[in-house]
Amino acid sequence: MLIESLWRYPVKGMTGEKIYETALMPGQPIAGDRRYAISIGGDKVANSPAGTWFKKGHFLQLMSHEALAALSCVVQGDHLQISKDGLQLLEANLAYATDVAAVESFFSFYMNEHMPGRLHGMPKVVRLDNQAFTDTNAPWITLGGSASIEAYAAATNTTPDARRFRLNMMIKTDTPFHEASLIGHDIMVGAAHLRIVAPVGRCAAIDVDPATAKRGQDTLSIMRDVFGHTDLGVFAEILSSGTARTGDSITIL
Incomplete structure (x- = not known):
């Protein structure tokens, strides 16, 4: 093999x-694998300490949010780029709170446009440094x-x-x-x-x-x-x- x-x-x-x-x-x-996840807006994720692992039902994921598959994502360090059909939609540095807020707003707009009713509130960007959101x-x-x-x-x-x-x-x-x-x-x-x-x-x-x-x-x-x-x-x-x-x-x- x-x-x-x-x-x-x-x-x-x-x-x-x-x-x-x-x-x-x-x-x-794997280094950098599932380091980040976007919550569906639940209070449990929003109010938990940084670095807490949660099951996939708390996050945007393909089992219930297939519109994500249309987004191309590249992450280098804390630098995030999101594009769709070759057009860049968002660029952010996830080390900065203002950029994180911009990412959360982007996913709120995107999901409400493409899959309305699937969010429970404002999405939240969360991160794991020594584990993965698998x-x-x-x-x-x-x-x-x-x-x-x-x-x-x-x-x-x-x-x-x-x-x-x-x-x-x-x-x-x-x-x-x-x-x-x-x-x-x-x-x-x-x-x-x-x-x-x-x-x-x-x-x-x-x-x-x-x-x-x-x-x-x-x-x-x-x-x-x-x-x-x-x-x-x-x-x-x-x-x-x-x-x-x-x-x-x-x-x-």
Whole structure:
């Protein structure tokens, strides 16, 4: 097996960045992955201490806010750029309170325009520095096999697109769901030691086409009928540090 591509998703629910390499650190997610999230305006997030992890239901995310998929997001450090259809809509430095307020106002306007009634109040930008706003509060990364993506696409009559599943590391595989056989095993990615710990159970977010930002058919029911499960990808815990690069081989220990 080898790494086909690497991804990080700086803002929860928004488009990802394809990267060539990334440092893997014990007890850490991919650097910069899901560092930021935008709340739906609930008081619980607004009144909680900075750095508090919450479940995805508190945030704008693709399971219920597919309009996010139309926004292209690039984050370098604290510098955020948001564009749509090639047109830049917003530029902000998230280290400054005035810029954070501008981002919150942008999402309030955007969501009320495109998906009215989905906010509970003014959105709030939140950040985690040593964790990620993933669907688990454990600092794990995610891996998935290319053959699994292709099998899903064939079963659902969709275009194979790894972005639909928002995995950190895509592995070149020949057998669908081969990565699931690695659960409970340790692997080496370059000098980094990882342990595969659990499957990634899917939600309705995968019904959103990342190319069109449109929600399609219920593909979870198709997965149940065709595959007997709704898992695609696996969680991995980083046990020792190293650098992962596109094209690196993966060794099962």
